[in-house]
Amino acid sequence: MLLPYLNKDLIEAGCDEAGRGCLAGAVYAAAVILPTDFKNELLNDSKQLTEKQRYALREVIEKEALAWAVGVVSPEEIDKINILNASFLAMHRAVDQQNRLQLTSSFICTVLLTN
Numbered sequence: 868m869l870l871p872y873l874n875k876d877l878i879e880a881g882c883d884e885a886g887r888g889c890l891a892g893a894v895y896a897a898a899v900i901l902p903t904d905f906k907n908e909l910l911n912d913s914k915q916l917t918e919k920q921r922y923a924l925r926e927v928i929e930k931e932a933l934a935w936a937v938g939v940v941s942p943e944e945i946d947k948i949n950i951l952n953a954s955f956l957a958m959h960r961a962v963d964q965q966n967r968l969q970l971t972s973s974f975i976c977t978v979l980l981t982n
Contacts, residue, residue: 872903875903878900878933880899882958884954884958887953887954891942893942893945894953895937895938895957896961897937898936898958898965899928900965901928902933905931936964938956939957940954940957940960
């Protein structure tokens with residue numbers, strides 16, 4: 868189980884990607900900043916959840932997160948930069964979108980990349 872933070876003095880975004888194992892299609896990544904007191908027993912490994920649990924957890928996260936965003940890398944981009952770099956790019960796009968749309972400049976944001 869991951870600790871709820873890496874550095875308790877910073878606001879941190881957790882990132883994860885989906886679609887990396889597919890042979891075709893886009894890669895998606897989400898960046899989420901949760902309140903420091905957020906707890907949900909389902910929030911651990913999305914691959915261990917049922918589809919119904921994932922959708923229910925998504926609604927909870929979207930409602931209770933301080934900020935969240937999704938980044939996408941197209942199949943054409945994946946072909947040019949490879950799947951590993953596409954995963955990182957999707958994460959960067961999610962964080963960039965979060966910074967641009969939902970965070971004020973007073974926030975310091977570190978990114979935790981999970982496997």
